[in-house]
Amino acid sequence: MTVHDIVSLLVICQLVAPASTIVLVGVPALLGRPLAERTTTWIIGSGFVAGFVAALITLTVLSARGFRPEVVHFGTWFSVGHHEATIELVADALSVPYVCFSTGLCALINAFAGKYLHREPGFTRFFVLLAMFGTGMNLMVLAGSIDVLFAGWELLGISSTLLIGFFLERGNAVRAALRAFITYRVCDVGLLAAAVMVHRAVGSGDFERLFGNDWPNGICLVPAATATIVSLLLVFAALGKSAQLPFSGWLPCAMEGPTPSSAIFYGALSIHAGAYVLLRCEALLEQAPLARLALVVIGLSTAIHASVVGRVQTDLKSMLAYASMTQSGIIFAEIGFGWRVIPLVHVVSHAILRSLQILRSPSALHDRHELEAALGGHPGADRWSIGSLLPTAVQTRLYRIALDRGFEEMAMGRLFVTPFRQLLEAAAALERRWLALLGGDAGPGRGTGGGRP
Amino acid sequence: MTQNLLAAAAITVAAPLLGAAASALGFRRGSPRGFAVAAVGVSLVASLTITLIWSMTDGTPLSFGDRLGSGTFIWIDGITAVLLPYVALVELAILLVAPRRSLEQTSVTRLLFGAAATFALFLTSHPLAMVVLWIATALPTWISVRSTPGGSAAARVFAIAMVTALACMAVGTVLLVIDPPWAAAAGWVGSAGGWLVAIAVMVRKGIFPFHSWYPALFTGGPMSTALAATMPQVAAYTAVRLLIGHYDHPEGVAAELVVLSQMALVTAVYGAGLAIVQRDLRGLIGTLAMSQSAMVLAGLAGTLPMELNGAFCVWISSGLALTGIGLVSWALESRAGPIRLDTPQGRFWDAPALAAFFLLFGLAGIGLPGTLSFVADDLIVSGSLDEQLHAGLLVILATVLSGIAMMRGWFHVFGGPVAPDGPRHAILPRERVSMTALLAVLFMLGLWPDPLVRALDRATGRLLGVASHDVAAPHDAPAGEAAGLQDLPDGR
Numbered sequence: 001m002t003v004h005d006i007v008s009l010l011v012i013c014q015l016v017a018p019a020s021t022i023v024l025v026g027v028p029a030l031l032g033r034p035l036a037e038r039t040t041t042w043i044i045g046s047g048f049v050a051g052f053v054a055a056l057i058t059l060t061v062l063s064a065r066g067f068r069p070e071v072v073h074f075g076t077w078f079s080v081g082h083h084e085a086t087i088e089l090v091a092d093a094l095s096v097p098y099v100c101f102s103t104g105l106c107a108l109i110n111a112f113a114g115k116y117l118h119r120e121p122g123f124t125r126f127f128v129l130l131a132m133f134g135t136g137m138n139l140m141v142l143a144g145s146i147d148v149l150f151a152g153w154e155l156l157g158i159s160s161t162l163l164i165g166f167f168l169e170r171g172n173a174v175r176a177a178l179r180a181f182i183t184y185r186v187c188d189v190g191l192l193a194a195a196v197m198v199h200r201a202v203g204s205g206d207f208e209r210l211f212g213n214d215w216p217n218g219i220c221l222v223p224a225a226t227a228t229i230v231s232l233l234l235v236f237a238a239l240g241k242s243a244q245l246p247f248s249g250w251l252p253c254a255m256e257g258p259t260p261s262s263a264i265f266y267g268a269l270s271i272h273a274g275a276y277v278l279l280r281c282e283a284l285l286e287q288a289p290l291a292r293l294a295l296v297v298i299g300l301s302t303a304i305h306a307s308v309v310g311r312v313q314t315d316l317k318s319m320l321a322y323a324s325m326t327q328s329g330i331i332f333a334e335i336g337f338g339w340r341v342i343p344l345v346h347v348v349s350h351a352i353l354r355s356l357q358i359l360r361s362p363s364a365l366h367d368r369h370e371l372e373a374a375l376g377g378h379p380g381a382d383r384w385s386i387g388s389l390l391p392t393a394v395q396t397r398l399y400r401i402a403l404d405r406g407f408e409e410m411a412m413g414r415l416f417v418t419p420f421r422q423l424l425e426a427a428a429a430l431e432r433r434w435l436a437l438l439g440g441d442a443g444p445g446r447g448t449g450g451g452r453p
Numbered sequence: 454m455t456q457n458l459l460a461a462a463a464i465t466v467a468a469p470l471l472g473a474a475a476s477a478l479g480f481r482r483g484s485p486r487g488f489a490v491a492a493v494g495v496s497l498v499a500s501l502t503i504t505l506i507w508s509m510t511d512g513t514p515l516s517f518g519d520r521l522g523s524g525t526f527i528w529i530d531g532i533t534a535v536l537l538p539y540v541a542l543v544e545l546a547i548l549l550v551a552p553r554r555s556l557e558q559t560s561v562t563r564l565l566f567g568a569a570a571t572f573a574l575f576l577t578s579h580p581l582a583m584v585v586l587w588i589a590t591a592l593p594t595w596i597s598v599r600s601t602p603g604g605s606a607a608a609r610v611f612a613i614a615m616v617t618a619l620a621c622m623a624v625g626t627v628l629l630v631i632d633p634p635w636a637a638a639a640g641w642v643g644s645a646g647g648w649l650v651a652i653a654v655m656v657r658k659g660i661f662p663f664h665s666w667y668p669a670l671f672t673g674g675p676m677s678t679a680l681a682a683t684m685p686q687v688a689a690y691t692a693v694r695l696l697i698g699h700y701d702h703p704e705g706v707a708a709e710l711v712v713l714s715q716m717a718l719v720t721a722v723y724g725a726g727l728a729i730v731q732r733d734l735r736g737l738i739g740t741l742a743m744s745q746s747a748m749v750l751a752g753l754a755g756t757l758p759m760e761l762n763g764a765f766c767v768w769i770s771s772g773l774a775l776t777g778i779g780l781v782s783w784a785l786e787s788r789a790g791p792i793r794l795d796t797p798q799g800r801f802w803d804a805p806a807l808a809a810f811f812l813l814f815g816l817a818g819i820g821l822p823g824t825l826s827f828v829a830d831d832l833i834v835s836g837s838l839d840e841q842l843h844a845g846l847l848v849i850l851a852t853v854l855s856g857i858a859m860m861r862g863w864f865h866v867f868g869g870p871v872a873p874d875g876p877r878h879a880i881l882p883r884e885r886v887s888m889t890a891l892l893a894v895l896f897m898l899g900l901w902p903d904p905l906v907r908a909l910d911r912a913t914g915r916l917l918g919v920a921s922h923d924v925a926a927p928h929d930a931p932a933g934e935a936a937g938l939q940d941l942p943d944g945r
Contacts, residue, residue: 030809031885078828078906080759083835085828121802139822147831151822158816165864168801174868181860185853192849195831196838424730431727435665438613439606439673 007061007070011089011142013054014099018106018134021047026128034124041114044127048107048134055099058091067093069213071144084204088144094215094280094344098141101348102269105355106134112359113260122166126258129166133159133261137269141276144213145205146195149277153191156241157184160270163261164254176253183250187240191277194233201226211283216340218283227284231291234281235298238274242328244302249409251325255317259362262317267354271324272347275331282340292336299332305406311387312402316361324354454506458515458529461502465537466573468495469544473565476558485561490548493568497541500572507534508904512911516578521630524578524694531912532693532765535905537575539769540685542894543776544568547677549887550780552787555677559600563593564681571685578694580626587622587657587687591615594682598674607673614666618656622691625649629695650695651709657688658750659743660713661720667746668727671739676783683742684772689749697753697761697916714754718844720747721851728858734782734792737862738775741818744855745771748848752833757840761913762906763833769905770825770895774818777891780884781811785866788878794862797869806880808867810888815863817895819856824899828906 021044028035035043062070069092077085110130117123136155143149161184165177195205201222202209211218220227238244243251243266251271255262265271278285278295285292303326310322327350334343360367371379387395404410472492476485507529518526548556548564570589577583595615599608628646654660659667671679696710724744731737745767752764785792785800785807792798801808817824830852838845898905 030806030813030889032806032880076903078902080762080832080906080910081757083759083832085831136822151827154820154822154827158821161860162812165868168864168868169799169870171797171869174797174864177868178857178861178864182857185856189849189853192834193838196835196845199835200839421730424726427723428727428730431665431668435606435610435669438665439610439669 003061003065004070007058007091008072010054010058010061011070011072011091014051014058014103014138014142015089015135017050017054018044018047018103018131018138021131022128022135025124025131029124029128037114037118037123040124040127041110044131045107045110045114047131048103048110051134051138052100052103052107055096055103059096059100062091062093062096069093069215071208071213077147082203083199085147086145086204086206087148088206088208089142089148090144090207090213091142092213092215095141098276099138101351102137102141103134105264105268105351106130106137109260109264109355109359113258116260117258120258122168126163126166126261129159129163130261130264133163133265133270137273140273143280144207146191146198146207146210147205149280150191150195153188153237153241153273153277156270156273157181157188160184160254160265163265164257166257166261170256172253173256176250176256180250180254183240183247187237187247190233190236190238190240194230194237197226197230197233201230207280211281215280216282220283220287222284224287227287228290231281231284231288232294234277234284235291235294238278238332239298240274242271242274242332243325244274244298244329244332245305246408246412248302248306248325249405249412252313252318252321252405255321259317259358263355263358266321267324267358268351271328272331272351275328275335275343275347278332278335279340279344282335282338285335286338292338295336296333297336299329299334299336301329302326303329303333305329305408308398309402309405311385312399316364317358320354320358320361323357324350327354454510455515455517458503458506459517459527461499461506462527462529462576464499465496465503465541466569466576468492468499468569469565469572470569473562473569476562476565479558482558485558486548486551486553486556489556489561489565490545492565493541493545493548496568496572497538497545500537500541503529504534504538507531508908512915514915519579521579521581524580524583526579526582527576528578528694529576530915531908532690532916533575535765535908535912536685536690536768537572539772540568540571540575542891543684543772544571544681546776546780546887546891547680550784550884551677552783554787555675560597560675560677563597564677567593567681571681571687574687575685575690580630580695583691583694584619584623584626587619587691590682590687591619594670594674594678597678598670601673601675601678604673604675607669610666610669611674614656614659614663617663618653618688621649621656622653625651625653626695647696647709650691651713654688654692654696654750655713655716657691658686658717658746659683659720660716660747660750661723664720664724664743667724667743668736668739671735671742671779672733676735676779676786679739680776680779683746684776686746686749686768686772689746689753689768692750692753693916710754714751714844717747717751717754718847718851720744721751722847722854725851725854725858729854729861731858731862732793732795734786734794734862734866737794737858738779738782741778741855741858742771742775744851745775745818748833748851751844751848752836755836755840755844756917757836758910758913758917759832760836760840761916762909763829763831763836765909765913766825766829766902766906767833769898770829771818773891773895774814774824774826777814777888777895778811778818780888780891781807781814784880784884785811785878788876792866794865797865798867799869799871801867802871803876804878804880806885807878808863810880810892811866812863813892814888814895815859817892817899819859820852822899824895825902825905826895827899828902832906 024043072089074087077087136152140152161177161181165173167173211220240247306322306325313319331343331346469492514530516525574586598604625646628642632640632643656663721744724740728740749764749768752760820827820830837848
């Protein structure tokens with residue numbers, strides 16, 4: 001057995017371990033026999049731990065070999081004519097440490113959520129979705145082709161949506177989930193179009209043919225024009241998942257989900273999925289100054305916007321959401337500047353800090369009381385901030401803008417959402433009138449229902 | 454091999470036909486589900502046998518019986534082998550999940566007769582046989598909708614559409630037979646025939662501006678009838694047999710197909726957009742079905758194997774997913790009454806199992822990785838973009854909008870405050886089994902799509918007349934045949 005075979009097996013384990021737990025826990029629930037809470041957390045946790053251990057061993061093997069990338073080919077998934085969807089994974093200096101980090105974090109969240117959601121209706125649903133998220137994350141991170149990356153990306157989006165709407169009985173949660181899903185869906189167009197472009201450019205979706213597999217020393221193998229178009233499409237896709245302007249409005253609402261999922265999705269992993277994809281394709285970005293400029297401008301704008309708006313939030317989770325958005329914006333700008341290691345370190349450090357903060361947020365008052373008790377009084381409320389250097393009139397104006405969340409939502413609503421919805425409503429009304437004309441006064445389905453089935 | 458194929462084809466049609474006759478004569482009047490399921494089950498096994506036998510052949514189409522125009526009385530090729538089990542599975546699932554009160558003697562007779570006619574249609578390429586089978590498939594639907602309380606308006610809309618479609622189809626087919634445009638330089642008669650058949654296909658498939666009957670059938674008719682009438686996509690099959698791959702057009706498709714394709718793209722986007730603002734669940738399913746059905750036609754009218762392949766995959770994946778959603782909705786409605794979508798209805802805690810199935814079918818319909826729709830979307834989007842940028846963009850837009858509509862539907866049916874003393878609706882074993890089976894097929898074909906895609910590649914290569922894997926020339930069956938190679942669609 002060669003080193004390549006060993007790495008291949010380990011990479012498969014990183015994927016299969018969390019994926020198999022979806023079936024192990026989900027199928028009994030679907031058949032009306034959900035497993036006990038302890039069994040559920042144990043199975044899901046075992047999947048993540050197995051994935052983590054496999055990733056750790058892979059990391060050791062790779063580091064012993066100077067982080068020479070190992071590409072694992074699983075052959076062709078399906079092919080029609082020149083269109084070939086290959087299943088290809090890559091273990092390199094970017095993917096394997098990231099899998100260690102993500103599976104480790106998922107395992108910790110799993111342990112936390114087992115207690116946090118005890119006796120919560122929907123306990124099994126949460127853990128199945130967590131496993132689905134972990135699988136999607138690993139698939140995306142280990143992807144060696146844009147087809148596999150897109151599959152992982154989609155799993156992230158769907159699990160994120162369903163966890164935002166976890167508390168289905170709450171109207172806000174339902175609205176927030178739909179809002180997040182619409183944003184994801186719109187921005188996913190970028191990744192889908194990028195995948196098609198890549199297929200047209202190199203005949204398959206393999207990254208190897210696009211920029212090699214030697215991260216961070218990849219070389220762009222396609223013309224600059226193609227690199228620019230693909231990069232811009234990838235940037236567009238990343239804006240939605242990473243809540244960058246003008247698609248950032250969904251993130252504060254997404255905190256409607258359970259705290260453990262908020263921590264791992266919007267404090268740690270999902271929010272940085274866009275940054276990861278851009279880091280993976282950094283060789284393309286290198287040939288696309290326009291896309292890099294867009295990243296810097298959007299990233300810094302988002303960071304400033306989120307920093308200002310976050311200061312006036314009155315609940316802790318919204319404040320943390322804007323803090324995440326700020327850091328994510330800075331990371332985008334760092335990628336735009338052409339840095340590779342700094343944004344990666346930034347992603348990992350920010351993810352660890354923010355997920356801890358979100359996990360502790362339900363206990364914030366308790367923590368505060370303990371601190372006050374220990375200090376024997378208030379720990380000092382007056383803090384200096386850079387905003388205090390601004391003239392009072394500017395501060396007031398900024399405060400007003402921040403209260404309205406930078407008018408971003410209002411602008412998106414007035415420019416796009418409302419006109420589109422009104423157009424569809426008008427079309428639907430016309431349809432109803434036309435049907436009434438064709439079918440008689442009542443029209444089909446009007447007030448019938450009772451006898452229909 | 455040929456005899457076995459013919460025998461399996463005969464059993465596929467005869468089983469539901471005998472079942473319909475038995476039901477009409479009053480056999481097991483009290484509980485007709487058992488023998489109806491058995492009849493369609495036999496058809497499913499026979500159609501799977503056709504698929505199995507077909508996979509062992511060299512891909513040569515089997516033609517048998519009288520030839521007229523471009524077709525023969527029995528025509529079995531790769532497309533038949535793939536689509537026939539799909540249609541049988543849909544029919545079987547409908548019969549298994551149907552609420553007891555929807556399965557009285559007359560409705561079972563109509564369902565079985567409609568199923569037999571649909572199977573027969575998928576086994577022929579004979580133009581006049583198709584016209585007759587169009588009537589045979591439309592008639593039970595119309596009777597069923599008309600006999601539904603409050604369904605007269607929907608029946609009227611359906612009748613207007615079908616009479617128009619059937620008239621165009623009959624006249625168009627006759628003109629095509631008189632002056633076959635694929636045999637010589639097209640005269641105006643053959644050209645007019647082609648256009649009339651194209652219009653018939655548009656009407657029967659609910660393509661804009663002839664789309665209104667599609668959602669009306671779902672909102673005003675019984676769910677079983679609506680699903681059985683729309684999911685097999687009889688008109689798409691007719692387009693495949695009578696229009697696609699027949700004309701010596703510079704791009705390989707006829708002008709009619711170009712118009713069909715553009716209108717289908719518009720309908721796909723329009724239907725998905727309408728689905729977002731639907732006020733009731735049946736309207737949502739109807740408009741989504743309309744959109745997906747149009748997407749299939751848009752792909753079928755393409756010139757690239759990838760597009761056609763994607764269209765067939767969308768045909769199967771969206772058909773199974775929408776059938777699943779329809780069945781879940783039907784099960785939910787039969788317990789809780791009509792479902793509105795204006796506001797979140799809070800049904801999750803009443804029916805958690807149905808919610809899970811709805812969600813899985815919904816995800817399987819909007820491209821969840823690991824399901825067939827992911828493969829289908831990949832192929833149809835890539836194919837459309839390869840052919841024409843605007844077509845690709847419209848397909849993407851339709852995909853995005855239908856995804857949003859589907860998730861809105863799920864959240865609005867199952868999300869929202871729930872009455873604490875609301876009844877809990879347990880799922881029945883037969884419902885669970887049939888829904889699980891449909892899901893298993895969707896996931897199995899999604900995780901291991903290669904056999905299906907290869908089979909379709911062979912069939913679509915033949916349709917387009919392009920080099921594909923193992924494309925062989927068609928041959929006639931040893932007995933009773935009259936078809937000549939040079940006159941067959943693929944022999945051009």
